[in-house]
Amino acid sequence: MLSLLFWCSSITIVAQKFDKLAITPPMGWNSWNKFGCDVNEGVIRETADAMVASGMKDAGYQYIVIDDCWHGARDNLGFIQPDATRFPSGVKALADYVHAKGLKFGIYSDAGAKTCGGRPGSRGREYQDAFTYAQWGVDYLKYDWCNTEGLSAQGAYTTMRDALFATGRPIVFSLCEWGNNKPWEWGGTVGHLWRTTGDIFNCFDCVKDHGAWKSWGVLQILDMQKDLRNHAGPDHWNDPDMMEVGNGMSENEDRAHFSLWAMLAAPLMAGNDLRKMGRQTRGILINKEVIAVNQDQLGIQGFKYSTRENVEIWLKPLSGGDWAVCFLNRGTKPQRIEIDWNAELIKDDFSKQELNARRSPYEIRDLWRDKRGTTKEPYEVTVPAHDVVMLRLRDINAPRG
Numbered sequence: 001m002l003s004l005l006f007w008c009s010s011i012t013i014v015a016q017k018f019d020k021l022a023i024t025p026p027m028g029w030n031s032w033n034k035f036g037c038d039v040n041e042g043v044i045r046e047t048a049d050a051m052v053a054s055g056m057k058d059a060g061y062q063y064i065v066i067d068d069c070w071h072g073a074r075d076n077l078g079f080i081q082p083d084a085t086r087f088p089s090g091v092k093a094l095a096d097y098v099h100a101k102g103l104k105f106g107i108y109s110d111a112g113a114k115t116c117g118g119r120p121g122s123r124g125r126e127y128q129d130a131f132t133y134a135q136w137g138v139d140y141l142k143y144d145w146c147n148t149e150g151l152s153a154q155g156a157y158t159t160m161r162d163a164l165f166a167t168g169r170p171i172v173f174s175l176c177e178w179g180n181n182k183p184w185e186w187g188g189t190v191g192h193l194w195r196t197t198g199d200i201f202n203c204f205d206c207v208k209d210h211g212a213w214k215s216w217g218v219l220q221i222l223d224m225q226k227d228l229r230n231h232a233g234p235d236h237w238n239d240p241d242m243m244e245v246g247n248g249m250s251e252n253e254d255r256a257h258f259s260l261w262a263m264l265a266a267p268l269m270a271g272n273d274l275r276k277m278g279r280q281t282r283g284i285l286i287n288k289e290v291i292a293v294n295q296d297q298l299g300i301q302g303f304k305y306s307t308r309e310n311v312e313i314w315l316k317p318l319s320g321g322d323w324a325v326c327f328l329n330r331g332t333k334p335q336r337i338e339i340d341w342n343a344e345l346i347k348d349d350f351s352k353q354e355l356n357a358r359r360s361p362y363e364i365r366d367l368w369r370d371k372r373g374t375t376k377e378p379y380e381v382t383v384p385a386h387d388v389v390m391l392r393l394r395d396i397n398a399p400r401g
């Protein structure tokens with residue numbers, strides 16, 4: 001009896017998430033936004049090839065994640081199998097292929113009995129599925145929330161967290177319950193990132209009504225991030241959903257979308273067809289200075305500082321006393337704005353960082369247009385419609401590393 005008690009309590013003690021797998025926001029690609037259920041091993045292999053060839057891997061992208069619909073049926077013992085027509089070589093071979101490219105491999109399941117696409121979910125099979133994923137060499141699990149009536153979100157996600165941990169394999173755990181049960185309040189000890197909203201829709205400023213549910217444009221999702229930043233940080237990120245860059249918005253809108261996700265310290269999961277992307281899309285996705293804002297080691301989510309007509313000013317404190325500044329024009333006409341840095345004294349209560357150009361001037365670098373300046377002069381710029389101007393401010397007198 002005593003030994004049983006000891007066994008039970010030691011299980012409780014070891015149940016935890018695998019720490020330090022997402023010290024900066026995860027970067028990668030996910031199949032859903034572009035391919036939906038039309039996934040197969042050829043697409044995944046070619047995407048891994050393209051991630052390397054396009055320079056995305058060098059820019060920091062790492063994970064190749066297959067979303068819904070890779071599944072076949074469970075075998076006689078209940079082990080999940082891939083769809084044999086779409087994945088004839090099996091998942092292990094695919095994971096090996098991705099690993100051989102120096103990338104990491106991710107997969108998708110659901111806390112309910114079925115996924116959103118009607119494939120087998122993990123409910124009641126959490127340990128068996130986690131074991132299977134670990135054997136396949138999975139590095140990242142996105143875990144969805146369809147068909148979960150009657151389940152507690154915190155409970156269901158904690159069960160899968162424990163199952164993943166029990167495998168001994170480090171697997172990033174991505175919670176996808178759309179913000180319904182405020183995962184930012186409890187997700188930090190359960191997973192590495194959690195969706196804060198319903199699904200993104202491929203538009204800049206619109207709402208798509210599907211009847212029983214809605215999906216959201218970039219600006220709509222941005223607005224839903226209000227008041228969430230205090231919950232995010234290294235190894236526990238707010239996830240405003242995967243990106244639609246390269247899926248049909250204008251270049252300005254794609255640039256704004258990418259910049260805002262960088263400001264939000266959001267996971268950067270590309271959602272376009274990497275095999276066919278053009279120069280403009282690639283140029284946006286691999287802008288190293290914008291990525292550096294996203295991946296900054298302090299891991300502080302940015303915030304909206306002020307609004308002037310249609311232009312919002314977003315700020316993100318960075319390591320070394322730097323700041324990222326993003327002027328977002330939500331309107332459909334270009335807007336000129338002017339800012340006198342010496343008239344602004346910005347204190348961020350959450351991070352305790354201060355932007356004070358009077359104390360010491362900053363050097364300004366425009367991250368999309370390769371221009372420089374300093375905060376000694378008032379700054380004037382025209383922000384095109386549905387676009388951003390994004391800057392990095394560096395204290396001129398700060399010691400250089």
Ligand code: GLA
Nearest residue numbers: 032067068116117144176199
């Ligand atoms: C939900 C998720 C999406 C995607 C689909 C797959 O809608 O929020 O990101 O995974 O399911 O069916």
